[in-house]
Amino acid sequence: MIGDLPESPPSIDLEGVSFSVGEKRLLSEVSAAVPAGLFTGLIGPNGSGKTTLLSTIARWTRPDSGRVLLDGKPVGDYPRRDFARVVATVEQHSATETELTVEQIVDLGTIPRAGGRLRRTDTRELVNQAIGLLGLEPLRRRTWQSLSGGERQKTQIARALAQQPAVLLLDEPTNHLDVSASLEVLQLLRALRVTAVAALHDLQLAAMYCDHLIVLDGGRVVAHGPVAEVLTPELLAEVYGLDAEVVPHPRTGAPMVVLCGTTVPTVPVDGAGR
DSSP states (O other): OOOBSSSSSOOEEEEEEEEEETEEEEEEEEEEEEEETTTEEEEEEEEEHHHHOOOOOOOOOOEEEEEEEETTTEGGGSSSHHHHHHHHEEEESSOOOOOOOOOHHHHTTTTTTTOOOOOOOHHHHHHHHHHTTTTTTGGGTBBBGGGGHHHHHHHHHHHHHHHHOOOEEEESSTOOOOHHHHHHHHHHHHHHEEEEEEEOOOOOHHHHOSSSEEETTEEEEEEEHHHHHHHHHHHHIIIIOEEEEEOTTTTTEEEEEEEEEEOOOOOOOTTTOO
């Protein structure tokens, strides 16, 4: 450790994390381990608590009970600046009214590392690397307002990478991206030497690129562990209501979800579907 900062990608431990808004329980006794240096996917139906859990890890939401530990230390015990130097976030939807270019937005990610002072000579290489990794060089001088949804998403990921985090938290990182760009981004995230946690809605992408999964349903953890152990036909039926098989990919051997339909029977109407 350098002061309170992890030298290498840290582990994250969730211990009985609960959170409610009014009478609605969004997280209920969530306990799971996020392995250090691996790509962990948060999966589950809409409204299962994925975004809320990411927000809790990021310290944007304070749980009603339970703890989030980073390298064995409660996240709330880290000074704000130290935490910002370790943890970077990418939200599902980002907006700004300021006329910033792609380069300027990516540059914002270097502020925590620069101790709050933006030094161009020290940070230019970090910005150039992040822009190159996301293929944003042709867009470097474009303003945020002129970008498509996918271009904005890649810009925000580049901004997070310029921060050089040990932990990367992403809410639907493939939002607005086409199939090719989604694969490129997830392949890049998996190759990074960081502890990455991403909320994903695409089961096939989660199976292909994640090392570890946490499955949420109704704010509760129903399974967590290595992908091959977690992603089973029984789980897909229980959590998603899917009739599916999980088979090895013919080239990589990784788990692959083969959808057959839903577990809800189709009822013919007026003789249709016979």
